[in-house]
Amino acid sequence: MALGWPVVGLVEVSLAVFLSIWWAAYRTNFSRISNLSEAPGSFPFVGHLLSLGGRLGVNDANVFSRWSGELASGIYQIKLGYQRTVIVSSWAATEELFVFKNRSILDRVQQHGFSDYIGLDISGSSLTSDVKKCRAAAFGALGKPMWPGYYKLIEPESVKIITRIYESGRNGQVPLETYPWLRQMMFNLALHMTYGIQEGDFDDEELSNRLLNSLSVITECRGSTAEYRHYVPLLRAWWPLSKSKLIAAAEQRNACAQVLHEQYRLKAEQEQAPDCLLSSLSAERLTPDELFGTCMSIVQAAPDTVSSSTYQCMAWLCSAQGQDKAFREEKAPLLFSLYKETLRFYATSAFNMRRTSKDVTVGHAAAAAVLPKGVGVTMNIRGVNHDPEHYGPDALTFNPERFLNDTSPLPHLTFGTGSCICPAYMIANRIIYSTLLRLILAFRLKQVQGTRLPSLGRLDFSDVMGLIAVPRVFDCAFTARDAAWLKTKLAE
Numbered sequence: 001m002a003l004g005w006p007v008v009g010l011v012e013v014s015l016a017v018f019l020s021i022w023w024a025a026y027r028t029n030f031s032r033i034s035n036l037s038e039a040p041g042s043f044p045f046v047g048h049l050l051s052l053g054g055r056l057g058v059n060d061a062n063v064f065s066r067w068s069g070e071l072a073s074g075i076y077q078i079k080l081g082y083q084r085t086v087i088v089s090s091w092a093a094t095e096e097l098f099v100f101k102n103r104s105i106l107d108r109v110q111q112h113g114f115s116d117y118i119g120l121d122i123s124g125s126s127l128t129s130d131v132k133k134c135r136a137a138a139f140g141a142l143g144k145p146m147w148p149g150y151y152k153l154i155e156p157e158s159v160k161i162i163t164r165i166y167e168s169g170r171n172g173q174v175p176l177e178t179y180p181w182l183r184q185m186m187f188n189l190a191l192h193m194t195y196g197i198q199e200g201d202f203d204d205e206e207l208s209n210r211l212l213n214s215l216s217v218i219t220e221c222r223g224s225t226a227e228y229r230h231y232v233p234l235l236r237a238w239w240p241l242s243k244s245k246l247i248a249a250a251e252q253r254n255a256c257a258q259v260l261h262e263q264y265r266l267k268a269e270q271e272q273a274p275d276c277l278l279s280s281l282s283a284e285r286l287t288p289d290e291l292f293g294t295c296m297s298i299v300q301a302a303p304d305t306v307s308s309s310t311y312q313c314m315a316w317l318c319s320a321q322g323q324d325k326a327f328r329e330e331k332a333p334l335l336f337s338l339y340k341e342t343l344r345f346y347a348t349s350a351f352n353m354r355r356t357s358k359d360v361t362v363g364h365a366a367a368a369a370v371l372p373k374g375v376g377v378t379m380n381i382r383g384v385n386h387d388p389e390h391y392g393p394d395a396l397t398f399n400p401e402r403f404l405n406d407t408s409p410l411p412h413l414t415f416g417t418g419s420c421i422c423p424a425y426m427i428a429n430r431i432i433y434s435t436l437l438r439l440i441l442a443f444r445l446k447q448v449q450g451t452r453l454p455s456l457g458r459l460d461f462s463d464v465m466g467l468i469a470v471p472r473v474f475d476c477a478f479t480a481r482d483a484a485w486l487k488t489k490l491a492e
Helices: 005-026 060-071 091-100 129-141 144-168 179-195 207-221 233-238 245-269 277-282 288-317 332-345 381-385 425-442 483-491
Strands: 075-080 083-088 351-355 360-362 369-371 376-380 443-447 476-480
Touching: 060 075, 060 083, 060 351, 060 376, 060 381, 083 091, 091 360, 091 376, 129 277, 129 288, 144 179, 144 425, 144 443, 144 476, 144 483, 179 207, 179 245, 179 277, 179 288, 179 425, 207 245, 207 288, 245 277, 245 288, 277 288, 288 332, 288 425, 332 425, 351 381, 376 381, 425 443, 476 483
Parallel strands: 083 376
Antiparallel strands: 075 083, 351 376, 360 369, 443 476
């Protein structure tokens, strides 16, 4: 007996719904890339997200490294929801793509729920003509000729934190957790360098706290794979984005930044504009939005990236193995090597996300793979920084003397590389070095049993699962090397 029209219609609708769901479950923005291995464990709709975003209790970079080992490949592909992404985990593959073929990966991945609300970001935006102009201006304002003016800012901030450590720790009698102070110091430096003002200059005493808190939320969300809806279009269609913490943080950050810009503008009108990054950028004829985005990019990066690297170096110095060399670090070459090794071994910037700006071929001959224009490419910084093929058999060991006789312009990839390298990487290196030098000259650092000890695991030193891996807190005893000398210096 023939089926009636209602039954036929129901079957057709059911089939259409089934096919639509099937299509949505397995579709990706790019087809599978030939000659490129794919990580195991992909699921319908979400791809490999079930293993990422901290769902396994580890940072995404650690998962990327594990997949690289399982596949025995330094470059492979995964699926972030519907977004096909290429993961680069070896030095050789990184050098090929991010150095030799750097002009082929100038774009940035569009992170839904992030890029829409943050605005221009010279570190995270694609290299459009506007962003290139802003980055060039930032490089000029942060270049070596400007360093003498910035050095004078480090001295009062370092005196402030050393005084606080000496007094609060009662010269080593009370173990201290110093990350909040270090972070505030870097934040103050960033504000002074960028806007020519310090925390005490605000009429609103809570403004700096609100700004710092909003920056923390934005950093937490940057590059995060924790939200399924950012990578699964079906979820965005069913559950439109509400007033999330990211949107609230962006609004609060912008409101605070407007106060800073207005304060600078009033000083400029009175011909009292301070010598700072904003003054240098204003001479480049950037638009107000470009000025705002460039300054906020610098302020955004400094508190966590620079302070985290400095803090983790302190963690090693106060450990048992660090004590063997703690009295020699005032020697400049060894200190240079030490902080470079810290940046390599403890990569607080766990990964770096790009997108191909044109088709690019990786590999050779029959094994070559063509990455299509627009596909995401993520550099697994931790994996690359620990590559034994490049760093030798002791790549997985912390060696403070590794870079003593090394003059390579690229000792590690923590700040990125190529056209999208962090614009402030050179001054950041100097700030880390100067801060460590002052702390080491002032104090002997020592861990104290019964308190929170430093986490020195190569891949297990942070509980933060996002892009910036802030180290776990630890307690440290700071004993003055020469209390009389230190008191005299602090009083000057």
